[in-house]
Amino acid sequence: MSTLTSNALAVLQPSFAGTEPPAWVLRLLGEGLTGVGLFGRNVQNPEQVARLTETLRAERPEVLVAMDEEGGDVTRLEVRQGSSFPGNLALGAVDDPELTLRVARELGRRLAACGVNMNWAPSADVNSNPDNPVIGVRSFGAEPELVARHTAAYIRGLHEAGVVGCTKHFPGHGDTATDSHHAMPRIDLSLEALRERELVPFKAAIAAGTKVVMSAHILLPALDEELPATLSPAVLSGLLRRPVADGGLGFDGVVSTDAMEMQAIAGTHGMQRGAVLAIAAGADALCIGHNADDDLVCGLRDALVAAVRAGELSEERLADAAARVRALAEWTRTSAAAGPVAPDEEIGLAAARRAVRVTGGEDYVPPSGPVYVASFTPVANMAAGEATPWGVGPELQRLLPGTRTGSYGPESGLAEATTDAGDLPLVAVVKDVHRHGWMAAALKALLADRPDAAVVEMGVPQAPPAGALHIATHGAARVCGRAAAEVITGATTG
Missing domain, CATH: 3.40.50 (Rossmann fold)
Known part of the structure; x- marks a missing residue:
């Protein structure tokens, strides 16, 4: 297995069907795949998830196992019974950052107990458009500073439990009336307006030490008139990565994409072309949320390799992305060695009552x-x-x-x-x-x-x-x- 091929696998984070890892996932872990994602279809109960993640780690001990566990309306661990934790809007309504930290820490503790070491949460979107069909209660609220302080508290809580937090959906999905699962949302805001509202929580998350920021599949003409944020160098390498002194946010961690099969990407550029454009733009990890199989994942791997060989994608850029993902995986091993945090089992119900x-x-x-x-x-x-x-x-x-x-x-x-x-x-x-x-x-x-x-x-x-x-x-x-x-x-x- 060449270094180039291994790097192409390292930036992919596919999901799979079933409650046991299929043979193709185990094979690719041995060849360089560094992350996988779990959803409700992979979950029967916590004990089963723990066995699943143990099987994955037998192939790659440092594997990143991610789950979209926001609590509230979006839960995977409790997909069949409903979450033991209120979601972001409830926490924002209470407006007690210490409570938010405790909720995130307990949620992270339960994820870690199952072997899940990365959470695609929290949503840092400011829900400035009440007609938003995809964010809503997933946001802490409509005020940038409120969202900022709870996003930072949530990140700290997850990290105290040894779980990587992922701040999403950059540069902000709150002012949309279109669901990017179905089509391409467009946000006609000036860069100044973005800085005053949408970017405030992401700045707070970066200051709080977030290790991952997830991009949104949204079009922002103020930054890029043609490409959505996930595929835009102006958004990822420019605004997100650029040093603060030069007008950027100065983020140096892992940039993850939202799910690449969503129609805002798959329906416009196609998944393979989208994968190449995303890595070239500055993304490091490509989330594949649904319908992944051996052919799809190997096709994405091969598309990245072919793009490097054709000169469309810098080999150094792909290697940098892979190195960031591997470093994140190593952090989870170090954090796990620190041991579990104490249970706080009733905090979710207490928070819901206060909301x-x-x-x-x-x-x-x-x-x-x-x-x-x-x-x-x-x-x-x-x-x-x-x-x-x-x-x-x-x-x-x-x-x-x-x-x-x-x-x-x-x-x-x-x-x-x-x-x-x-x-x-x-x-x-x-x-x-x-x-x-x-x-x-x-x-x-x-x-x-x-x-x-x-x-x-x-x-x-x-x-x-x-x-x-x-x-x-x-x-x-x-x-x-x-x-x-x-x-x-x-x-x-x-």
């Missing part, structure tokens, strides 16, 4: 028996996926036996929920009601018929509070559902 905001309810009487939970369900965020359950139904069923639930979408009749509820007290659960006209109309019709209903908003609480009791959880994690259910039932939250 709850209640409006109204002066005349609200907690139900003494079962209720009906009507959940108005939008299309799932691509980052979160369809598999993760959300809502307050399971927690209310636990606290109020006999509680029934129903799920309603855009095609549901506006009167269905009240009809299905019958004589039971009604709880309406919504998510980003301000972004979905059908949901707002359904909620309005429900409250016209049942003004005594309680409303739980589990997304961004942008719309005015409504209902006899309005509960904003700032996220849809399992613990957020539990915190809301405790308010509805008047349960003790000690």
